[in-house]
Amino acid sequence: MAAVDGGEVDHLAGERATAHFDVDAMKVAWAGSRHAVEVNDRMARLVASDPVFRKDTRTMLSRKELFKDTLKKAAHAWKRIVELRLTEEEANLLRLYVDQPGYVDLHWGMFVPAIKGQGTEEQQKKWVPMAYKFQIIGCYAQTELGHGSNVQGLETTATFDPNTDEFVVHSPTLTSSKWWPGGLGKASTHAVVYARLITQGKDYGIHGFIVQLRSLDDHSPLPGITLGDIGGKFGSGAYNSMDNGVLRFDHVRIPRDQMLMRLSQVTREGKYVHSDVPKQLLYGTMVYVRQTIVADASKALSRAVCIAVRYSAIRKQFGSQAGGPETQVLNYKTQQSRLFPLLASAYAYRFVGEWLKWLYTDVMQKLEAKDYSTLPEAHACTAGLKSVTTSATADAIEECRKLCGGHGYLNSSGLPELFAVYVPACTYEGDNVVLLLQVARFLMKTVSQLASGKQPVGTTAYMGNIQYLMQCKSAVNTAGDWLNPAAIKEVFEARALRMAVNCAQNISKAPSQEEGFSELSPDLLESAVAHVQLIIVTKFFEKLQQDIIGHGVKEQLQNLCNIYALFLLHKHLGDFLSTGCITPKQGALANEQLGRLYAQVRPNAVALVDAFDYTDHYLSSVLGRYDGDVYPALYAEAWKDPLNETVIPDGYQEHLRPLLKQQLKFSRL
Numbered sequence: 001m002a003a004v005d006g007g008e009v010d011h012l013a014g015e016r017a018t019a020h021f022d023v024d025a026m027k028v029a030w031a032g033s034r035h036a037v038e039v040n041d042r043m044a045r046l047v048a049s050d051p052v053f054r055k056d057t058r059t060m061l062s063r064k065e066l067f068k069d070t071l072k073k074a075a076h077a078w079k080r081i082v083e084l085r086l087t088e089e090e091a092n093l094l095r096l097y098v099d100q101p102g103y104v105d106l107h108w109g110m111f112v113p114a115i116k117g118q119g120t121e122e123q124q125k126k127w128v129p130m131a132y133k134f135q136i137i138g139c140y141a142q143t144e145l146g147h148g149s150n151v152q153g154l155e156t157t158a159t160f161d162p163n164t165d166e167f168v169v170h171s172p173t174l175t176s177s178k179w180w181p182g183g184l185g186k187a188s189t190h191a192v193v194y195a196r197l198i199t200q201g202k203d204y205g206i207h208g209f210i211v212q213l214r215s216l217d218d219h220s221p222l223p224g225i226t227l228g229d230i231g232g233k234f235g236s237g238a239y240n241s242m243d244n245g246v247l248r249f250d251h252v253r254i255p256r257d258q259m260l261m262r263l264s265q266v267t268r269e270g271k272y273v274h275s276d277v278p279k280q281l282l283y284g285t286m287v288y289v290r291q292t293i294v295a296d297a298s299k300a301l302s303r304a305v306c307i308a309v310r311y312s313a314i315r316k317q318f319g320s321q322a323g324g325p326e327t328q329v330l331n332y333k334t335q336q337s338r339l340f341p342l343l344a345s346a347y348a349y350r351f352v353g354e355w356l357k358w359l360y361t362d363v364m365q366k367l368e369a370k371d372y373s374t375l376p377e378a379h380a381c382t383a384g385l386k387s388v389t390t391s392a393t394a395d396a397i398e399e400c401r402k403l404c405g406g407h408g409y410l411n412s413s414g415l416p417e418l419f420a421v422y423v424p425a426c427t428y429e430g431d432n433v434v435l436l437l438q439v440a441r442f443l444m445k446t447v448s449q450l451a452s453g454k455q456p457v458g459t460t461a462y463m464g465n466i467q468y469l470m471q472c473k474s475a476v477n478t479a480g481d482w483l484n485p486a487a488i489k490e491v492f493e494a495r496a497l498r499m500a501v502n503c504a505q506n507i508s509k510a511p512s513q514e515e516g517f518s519e520l521s522p523d524l525l526e527s528a529v530a531h532v533q534l535i536i537v538t539k540f541f542e543k544l545q546q547d548i549i550g551h552g553v554k555e556q557l558q559n560l561c562n563i564y565a566l567f568l569l570h571k572h573l574g575d576f577l578s579t580g581c582i583t584p585k586q587g588a589l590a591n592e593q594l595g596r597l598y599a600q601v602r603p604n605a606v607a608l609v610d611a612f613d614y615t616d617h618y619l620s621s622v623l624g625r626y627d628g629d630v631y632p633a634l635y636a637e638a639w640k641d642p643l644n645e646t647v648i649p650d651g652y653q654e655h656l657r658p659l660l661k662q663q664l665k666f667s668r669l
C-alpha cells in the first residue's frame with residue numbers, strides 16, 4: 001500500500017519501524033476516508049506509470065518545448081479520462097497528479113464554474129456540455145494590465161447596441177488590456193470576460209460575458225481580437241508551462257445572450273434589470289477558487305515537508321566519535337524546531353481545508369434558498385484562510401529548501417520548482433494583503449455591532465464572549481497545562497478579540513472611519529491574521545472530537561495540533577504579551593512544552609509524512625525518495641543535465657581556449 005516507485009532497498013526502514021501508530025489508518029485520517037485513499041492512490045499510480053507524464057527533465061526544457069509538452073500531457077490525460085471512463089472525482093485527481101500547470105486548470109477550475117455560477121439555466125445548457133466535451137476551451141479573463149486587485153477599476157467595456165441586439169466589447173486604453181489570465185495566451189478558444197456594462201448611456205459596472213476568441217477551425221484569433229502570451233515567469237519549468245495571456249478587443253460584437261445573466265439582465269430594448277440578489281455574487285467564482293486554494297496549500301506544504309523530513313533522516317553531519325556513525329540531521333533540535341511546526345501546519349491546513357469545503361457547500365445551499373446571511377462570513381473565511389495558508393506555505397517551501405542544505409538548491413530536489421510554482425498563490429485569486437484587509441473590515445463591522453447587542457455567529461461567535469475575553473488571565477501554571485485545549489483556545493480567542501477591539505478603538509479616534517482604517521491598516525492585518533489562526537486552531541481541535549480510528553492515530557494528531565498552536569503562540573509571543581493574554585512565564589512554559597512535543601514527534605516523523613501517500617513521481621525529488629536512496633539518485637541525476645552531453649562544453653573554442661592560451665603582454669603582479 002505504501003507509495004513506492006523507487007528501488008528495492010528501504011534506507012528508511014529503521015525510521016518506519018519506530019512509528020507509534022498505524023500508518024494506513026493515518027492515511028485515512030489525512031485523505032478523509034478509505035475511499036479517498038484508494039482513489040488518490042489509484043490515480044497517482046496511473047500517472048506515475050505512464051511515460052507521457054514523466055517530468056524529470058522538465059526544468060531543462062525551453063519555454064516552447066515546455067508548453068508543447070504541457071499540451072501533450074493535457075491531451076493525453078483527456079484521452080485516458082475518456083478511455084477509462086473516469087468519474088469527475090477521478091479525473092480531477094488524475095490532473096492533479098499530472099502536476100503541470102496548464103490551460104486545463106483554468107478551463108475546469110474557473111471557466112466552467114463561472115458559467116455554472118453566473119449563467120442562467122439556458123446558458124448553462126448551451127455552454128457547459130461543450131466545455132465538458134472539450135469542444136471549446138475556456139479561461140477566466142478578469143485582470144487587466146492596469147488593475148487586478150481593484151475589480152471595480154477594470155476598464156474593458158461592453159456597450160449594448162439595441163439596433164443589432166449585441167454587446168460591443170472594447171479595450172479603450174492600453175491599461176485595459178486583459179493581462180495574466182491562464183490559458184488565454186495560446187490555448188483558449190473562449191473566455192469569460194469581465195467588463196463594464198454600458199447600456200442606455202449608463203455604466204452599470206463589472207459583469208461577466210462569454211466571448212469567443214479563436215476560430216474553432218484553425219485556432220486563429222477572430223477579427224478585432226489581439227492575443228498573445230505575456231512572457232516568461234519566475235523559475236525554471238514551474239508556472240512557465242502556463243500560457244498566461246494578453247487580450248485586446250477592438251469593437252468586438254457578441255450576441256446579447258452571451259452576457260452571463262443569472263444575477264442581472266439586459267432586455268431586448270436595452271433595459272438593465274438586477275435581480276434582488278447581492279451584487280457580490282458576481283465574485284462567486286473567486287470565492288469558490290479561494291476555497292480550493294486552501295486545500296492546495298496543504299498539498300504543496302505536505303509535499304515539501306515530506307521531502308525535507310525524509311532527507312533529514314538520511315542526511316548525516318557531525319557527531320562521529322571514534323569512527324562511529326554521524327548524527328542524522330533530523331536529530332538536531334534546531335532542525336526539529338524548524339521542521340515539525342511545518343509538518344503540523346500541513347495537517348492543520350488539510351483539516352481546515354476540509355471544513356472550508358463544508359462551509360462553502362453549506363453557504364451555496366443557503367444561497368439557493370435565497371438566504372444570503374452567511375455570505376459575508378463565507379467571503380471573510382475564504383479570503384482569510386486563502387491568505388494565511390498560502391503565505392505560510394510559500395515561506396515553508398523555502399524553509400524546507402534550506403532544511404535540505406545545498407542539495408535543496410538543486411532542481412532535482414524538486415523544491416525550487418515547487419516554490420516557483422507555488423509562490424504566485426500569494427498573489428493570484430486576490431493579493432494576500434488585499435484579502436486580509438477584507439477580513440479586517442469584516443471584523444471591524446462585527447466589533448461595532450457588538451455594542452448594539454447583536455450576537456455574532458459562526459467563526460466570530462467567540463466575540464460574543466467579550467466581557468470575559470477582554471479581561472481573562474490564563475491559568476496555565478506548568479508546561480503540561482498547555483496541553484489542555486481549553487487553555488489554548490482561551491488565549492487565542494482573547495488575543496484575536498483584544499487585537500480587533502484595540503484596532504476598532506483606535507479607528508474611532510481618527511477624523512473619519514476611512515482615514516482610521518487606512519492609518520491602522522498594518523495593525524488590522526495582524527488582527528486579521530490572529531482571527532484566521534484562531535479558526536485554524538479551532539478546526540483542528542474540532543477534528544480531534546470526531547471519530548478517529550486506528551492505533552495511535554489520534555495521539556499523533558493531538559501532538560501535531562498542540563505543536564501547531566504552541567508554535568504560533570511562540571512565534572507571535574509579542575501579540576499574546578502585549579494584549580496581556582499571558583505572562584512572560586507562561587510564554588516560556590509554552591516553549592518548554594513545544595520542545596517536549598518535538599521529541600514525541602521525532603520517532604514518528606517519517607511515518608507521518610508517509611501518511612501523505614505520495615508517489616515518487618508526484619514528489620519529483622531525489623531527496624524525498626520513498627526508499628531514501630538519495631546519493632546514487634543525486635549522482636545519476638546530474639548526468640542528465642544538457643551541459644553534460646559533451647565533455648568539452650560548447651563555447652570552449654571561442655571563449656575558453658583563447659583565454660587559456662593568451663600570451664600576456666603585461667602583468668598585474
Ligand SMILES: CCCCCCCC/C=C\CCCCCCCC(=O)SCCNC(=O)CCNC(=O)[C@H](O)C(C)(C)COP(=O)(O)OP(=O)(O)OC[C@H]1O[C@@H](n2cnc3c(N)ncnc32)[C@H](O)[C@@H]1OP(=O)(O)O
Nearest residue numbers: 099100101105148149150151152280283379421428429430
Ligand atoms: C511542480 C508543479 C506543481 C503544479 C501544481 C498545479 C498548480 C495549480 C495550477 C493552477 C491553478 C491556479 C490557477 C490560478 C488562478 C488564478 C486566477 C485569478 O487570479 S482570477 C483574478 C482574481 N482576482 C481577484 O481576486 C481580485 C481581488 N479583488 C477583489 O476580490 C475585490 O476587488 C475586493 C474584494 C478586493 C474589493 O471588492 P469591491 O471592489 O467590491 O469593494 P469593497 O467595498 O471592498 O466590497 C464591497 C462589499 O462586497 C463584499 N465582498 C467583496 N468580495 C466579496 C466576495 N467575493 N463575496 C462576498 N462578498 C464580497 C465586501 O465585504 C464588501 O461588503 P460590505 O460593504 O463591507 O458589507
Ligand SMILES: Cc1cc2nc3c(=O)[nH]c(=O)nc-3n(C[C@H](O)[C@H](O)[C@H](O)COP(=O)(O)OP(=O)(O)OC[C@H]3O[C@@H](n4cnc5c(N)ncnc54)[C@H](O)[C@@H]3O)c2cc1C
Nearest residue numbers: 140141142143147148149180181182424427428429430433
Ligand atoms: C501566476 C498568476 C496567474 C494568474 N491567473 C489569472 C487568471 O487566470 N485570470 C485573471 O483574471 N487573473 C489572473 N492573475 C492575476 C491576479 O489575480 C492578480 O495579479 C492579483 O489579483 C493581484 O492583483 P495586481 O496584480 O493588480 O496586484 P496589485 O494590486 O497591483 O498589487 C501590488 C501591491 O499593492 C498592494 N495593494 C494593492 N491594493 C492595496 C490596498 N487596497 N491596500 C494595501 N495594499 C494594496 C498589494 O498588496 C501589492 O503589494 C494571475 C496572476 C498570477 C501571478
